[in-house]
Amino acid sequence: MDPSQRPDTTLRGAAIQAIERALAAATRSGSLPSPAEGDPPILVEVQRPAKPEHGDLATNLALKLARPYRRAPLEIARAVAAELSREAAANPSGTPIASVDVAPPGFINLRLSEDALDGVLAGILAEPAGWGRVAAAHPRRINVEFVSANPTGPLTIGNARGAFVGDVLCRVLEAGGHSVAREYYFNDSGAQIRNLGATVFAIRTGRPIPEDGYHGDYTQALAAELPESVLGEAAAPGADAPAIVGRWAAGAVRTGIEASLDHLGVHFDVWKSEGSLYTEGWVERAIERLRAGGHVYVEDGATWFRSTAYGDDKDRVILRSTGEPTYFASDIGYVTEKFSRGFEELIYIWGSDHHGTVARVRNAAEAMGYDREAVRMLLIAWVRFVLEGVEVSMSKRAGTFITLDQLLDEVGVDAARWFFASRGPTSGIDFDIELAKKQTSENPVYYVQYAHARIASILRRAGEAGLEPAASVGSAIGGPAEGLLARQIVRFPEVVEDATALEEAQGITAFATELATAFHAFYRDAKVIEPSEPDRSRARLALVAAAQHTLANALALLGISAPESM
């Protein structure tokens, strides 16, 4: 990120800018050498030290500069630290830094000022809804496509991970200052749908289920619900029964899928059918575009995209020798269709079994003149579902699957969301359903929710005692218990920034857990409601209220409820 473009919305960001000023000042005064022509720009990195005695923030700047400057790291660190201290003394309101230390082998350790911390807390109390939303240096319009299961049956627990990961990613990107469209892509007219239609028709008319039909209970239910009018149309002489019944069944299944997603708290902005890419001409135009660029050739009667020109290990068929388009053809059309709606970035959330198709889609995007970096695939590792130690294979066709609705009835949305959000999307997971049910009550999500509920209880009782939170914490922030909690609270937007940059949610769950821990420690050490000390009580209520807003907003980023009582 270009530092000059970074919005100054976090204490960390403000500290980085202070360090940049100090470095420039040290260079100007001659205590540090000037960068040589052509040197890469100096990127100031700041991190949170593992040990509290190393301060609130630390930078490795001097270590990084030792080689290009040919100076001892400690010498550089002292020069920068001297400028930081000078500014902190001369203009305390212009910097978040209260004090500076230099530690071997060359770290510069910073301590944040109580005024800076309290200023952030006052901002939270003044405008809690916006807390944790940050401005992006370069806001983008992003299309996130996920779930995208075809309407051949209910969503299964196999679809759960993609649904949660995609939804949380969208929430994170929005909080990170981007604009997001959630999109669901499906095919309601292919061979699979014909099979579904044939299955439902067969059941309803008392014939055996076709060989490649669907055997789940839900097809029985669909057959029973099939309206007489559709049945009559399908049974008419010469009618294409699989297509007619399939069209109806796909619609009914989709309605059920939408209901399941609603239950999850996942709402899509766009439902896009594969068929519409053809009727609207997107596929045809995309192929023409590739052809015009010379990226297409015909061999063995099929039309191929020259994917090898972009590093793929083989070329890819767009149109079969029968003239029928491949799935890849739809992908290409869809890319142009999405970009035509003005998106600057396309994110696909795919199962890791799709990794083979990543290269060809990005290659085709590049060949059509788009930036391949704007087409990003997030591959999610498969969840291995285990029941009593034995893997459960999921098959809609065989009817051996557990639906998403069943999972949520057993485990609950909040616990399931936390489970998936706290794990890296590329890590394979063994999901033992019995274990998950058993462990539901010990899911860390309740630890975080409990902190929120405890604060709600304190605020209720304070109100009954006639105590309201102050507008800011003020000098009470100097207390040891208060300081530790405040330092956790103010990190929230930095966590959102990092999660946005990494396009991952684990940081949010980790932060929420640490914040809950900090609150529980505060609860132990500092009594909030003390009618004989009204000023201190009001200050502590302000701090606790800020913690509650932070917990609530962090949970909201994960799509998890923040209960007032438990």
Next chain:
RNA sequence: GUCCCCGUAGCUCAGUGGACAGAGCAACCGCCUUCUAAGCGGUAGGUCGAAGGUUCGAACCCUUCCGGGGACGCCA
């Protein structure tokens, strides 16, 4: 055979260039006359799959190997 992901505490997983490697659960010992004990404090537990290499510094980057999963279609 080629490509991708993973391998960290008994279990489930964080941490992906910085200062002695973390959390939750499980185990053990303590704490409710105190704003919610779904909580708090403490103890124990690790050759970060293995070996080389790069670096002032590696769980993290590179190479090789071992183990697990996935992909290599004119399927979707």
